Amino acid sequence: SNRWEFLSPKLPERSLQNLIISLQLCNRDGAASEHDIHAFEALVNHLAEVLMSVVKFTEIDPISTAKEIDDFCSDVDIEISINLATKKQENGEKKYFSGSQIFDLAKEKGLEFDAQEGCFIKSNKQGNLLYKLMNNTFDKDSESEAFNIHNMNSLKTSSISFVLYVPCCPNGGESYNDLLINASHFAKVLDADLVDDNNHKLGAEELQRIMNDYIVKPQLIMYKKDFPPG
Numbered sequence: 579s580n581r582w583e584f585l586s587p588k589l590p591e592r593s594l595q596n597l598i599i600s601l602q603l604c605n606r607d608g609a610a611s612e613h614d615i616h617a618f619e620a621l622v623n624h625l626a627e628v629l630m631s632v633v634k635f636t637e638i639d640p641i642s643t644a645k646e647i648d649d650f651c652s653d654v655d656i657e658i659s660i661n662l663a664t665k666k667q668e669n670g671e672k673k674y675f676s677g678s679q680i681f682d683l684a685k686e687k688g689l690e691f692d693a694q695e696g697c698f699i700k701s702n703k704q705g706n707l708l709y710k711l712m713n714n715t716f717d718k719d720s721e722s723e724a725f726n727i728h729n730m731n732s733l734k735t736s737s738i739s740f741v742l743y744v745p746c747c748p749n750g751g752e753s754y755n756d757l758l759i760n761a762s763h764f765a766k767v768l769d770a771d772l773v774d775d776n777n778h779k780l781g782a783e784e785l786q787r788i789m790n791d792y793i794v795k796p797q798l799i800m801y802k803k804d805f806p807p808g
Contacts (some may be wrong), residue, residue: 580621581610582598585672591674593710597631599622599625599723601614601615601618601640603615603640603644603647603670604644604647604651606647608638608648609644609647609648610643610644612641613747615619615640615641615644619635622635628764631735633800635708638670642724647808650799650803653796653799654744654745654796654797654799654800655745656744656745656746656792656793656796657741657742657743657744658741658742658743658744658754658792658793659739659740659741659774659775660739660740660741660757660758660761660772660780660785660786660788661714661737661738661739661740661772661773661774661775662675662737662738662739662740662761662764662768662771662772662773663736663737663770663771663773663777664736664737664770665769665770665771666771667701667736672733672736673769674735674736674737675735675736675738675768675770676731676734676735677725677729677730677732677733677734678730678731678734679768680711680725680730680731680733680738681730682769683701683764683768683802684698684711684805687700688700688762689711689760691725691727692710695710695713695724696724696725696726697710697711697712697713697724697725697790698710698712698725699711700753700756700760702748705747706747707743707746707747707801708747708748708753708754708756708757709740709741709742709743709756709757710741710742711723711738711739711740711741711742712725712738712739713725713735713737713738713739714722714735714737714738723735726731729773738764739778740757740760740761742754742757742793744792744793744796744797744807745796745800745807746807746808747808748806749807749808750791750794750796751789751797751805752795752799754788754789755789755795758785772785790807
């Protein structure tokens with residue numbers, strides 16, 4: 579039938595004319611090494627000998643291409659987190675946000691609940707994810723409890739986070755401004771501080787620097803590579 583099929587144990591017995599064998603040149607651990615690439619090429623050549631077939635490698639320099647992809651990803655693979663933390667009480671008691679407050683504010687600002695990820699999401703009219711609202715903890719030894727639509731009334735938390743994943747967010751500057759408007763509204767209603775991941779307060783200057791250095795610059799790099807964000 580002249581169509582490509584994935585090889586699997588369930589593939590019916592038939593004669594195959596061509597095979598495509600691929601090596602991923604880059605992942606979150608970094609670029610494929612020269613050793614990885616040479617080992618891959620040796621295995622492919624060995625298979626060709628066994629099958630008495632001809633090898634045609636893609637006409638790129640895999641080593642320099644792997645480095646180029648890794649460098650590009652290092653420049654743009656950025657996640658922005660603007661956190662809201664409860665203010666310290668004069669009597670030393672710890673203050674909490676209630677889940678019902680968070681739910682009502684999220685609904686008011688057009689954030690929809692995503693049951694699969696346990697967070698609230700803000701999307702544009704095209705359905706693209708712009709940013710998320712997640713539960714957070716500054717305790718490095720414990721994991722934040724994901725939001726659950728069934729326990730929002732009983733939930734108490736001391737920190738929540740607005741999270742924007744830069745390469746997947748179209749019009750990052752506009753989305754970041756929208757995020758800040760909503761985060762500031764949450765902070766005002768909940769009597770909270772906007773803080774970074776080290777629990778340091780974020781002022782107007784720091785928030786603008788985040789925009790310039792971690793959203794505008796990376797997305798310009800993506801546009802220059804004909805790889806539009808989103």
